[in-house]
Amino acid sequence: MSFEQFSLDRRIATAIKTVGYTTPTPIQQQAIPHALAGHDVLGLAQTGTGKTAAFLLPILQRLTKGPQRRVRALIIAPTRELAEQIHQMSVDLNQNTRGRSVTVYGGVSKARQITALRRGAEIVVACPGRLLDLLNNGNIDLSQVEVLVLDEADRMCDMGFLPDIRRILKTLPAQRQTLFFAATMPKDILRLADQILNDPVTVQIGIIAPVETVSHALYPIPHKLKKQLLMATLQQTEMGRVLIFTRTKHRARNLARDLDKRGYRASALQGNMSQNQRNRAINGFRDGKYDVLVATDIASRGIDISEITHVINFDIPDTVDAYIHRIGRTGRAHQTGAAYTFASEENGAMVREIEKVLGTQIERRRLPDFNYGDFVPEKQFQHSTRNQPRRKRSRRSAAQRSRRAPGGRRRTHAPTRKAA
Ligand code: AMP
Secondary structure (H helix, E strand, O other): OOHHHHOOOHHHHHHHHHHOOOOOOHHHHHHHHHHHOOOOEEEEOOOOOOHHHHHHHHHHHHHOOOOOOOOOEEEEOOOHHHHHHHHHHHHHHOOOOOOOEEEEOOOOOHHHHHHHHHHOOOEEEEOHHHHHHHHHOOOOOOOOOOEEEEOOHHHHHHOOOHHHHHHHHHOOOOOOEEEEEEOOOOHHHHHHHHHHOOOOEEEEOOOOOOOOOEEEEEEEOOHHHHHHHHHHHHHHOEEOEEEEEOOOHHHHHHHHHHHHHOOOOEEEEOOOOOHHHHHHHHHHHHHOOOOEEEEOOOOOOOOOOOOEEEEEEOOOOOOHHHHHHHHOOOOOOOOOEEEEEEEOHHHHHHHHHHHHHHOOOOEEOOOOOOOOOOOOHHHOOOOOOOOOOOOOOOOOOHHHHOOOOHHHOOEEOOOOOOOO
16 A cells, blocks of 8 residues: 555655655545545544544645635644644645645734735644634635644544634535544534534544554552652663653643753643743654653643653543543554553542553553552552453563664663753
């Protein structure tokens, strides 16, 4: 299977090669032919499956013909980070063709976005709030939109954007193509999809089943020992880039600060940071300035950074969906990764929920040479998963696991002293 099967414009095919994609991912194989044929698509796929290119390539193909200097494709995403990543991928894949992409989201200068729109753009990648603001003030004309993409629609619903989206929908031509992507399908989202899609083709990749290339491990630990366990884990385990999740913004900030004090190249990514600070954290993590990023769920949405070797759930997430989204940050696009979850006694119900979705028991681990005191990790979470549907275990052997991490960056996380 190659991208040639889609008969894309030669210039787009060249850009795909330049970006380094050789084989379409399953969601691309399934969705692209239908999207190219002009059908509406309901894509059930999480981040990390290659869904962005699945909707961008057909859009870019469409833009090789027809009018310019008017908004012909509108892509709505829940967060600024995700909007930026979609925009960046659009610029990369569009490098040999026409079609300008503009981002529209809050927290940054409105005037600059308005100027960019006035100059003429065929693709707008937007977050709902700022888009609605520009619409209300007549700064953007969506009357010529031919393709609408709703990306991570379920997350937008979680974040309370549904009313905004409905308002935006009213300003779009009824005659259009709609590509609708979500990782999960709660009732609200199902209803929205039902209302706005016209005879859609459904493509489904690993709905609720997290990426197969991730190995999962559970570390039972009392809450008060979590920080020590984290430090010991980082020291004992060979890791590349590590993404750590906490439940609160304060904890993300404090933990990043503690790690920094101990000599790790670490940054926080949480909602109390300004957009510029967040961009610096994400870019620093992507460019290798930081090895460790400590994030909250919302702030980390859609982070597209390959080569994250480990996701550590310092705090277990509140929902199974959040677990899947978190671990979707590692093991991306044919690479392998590991997801460690620290769980204290009161997290039993959530552990069971997650295992029900995984269809298997998560491997329990005790960190060697760690002083657990009176606590016996082996006695925790002994529930049975016997009645749950079992999926084939794709766990890799210890030998496989110890192979070189993706990207070849392999090191034990003994603190890397920062350059003076
Ligand atoms: P997405 O699910 O769109 O966020 O994509 C996840 C990651 O996979 C991104 O880093 C993409 O650049 C990468 N990717 C997308 N399509 C391909 C492909 N066909 N081959 C290799 N990597 C890809």
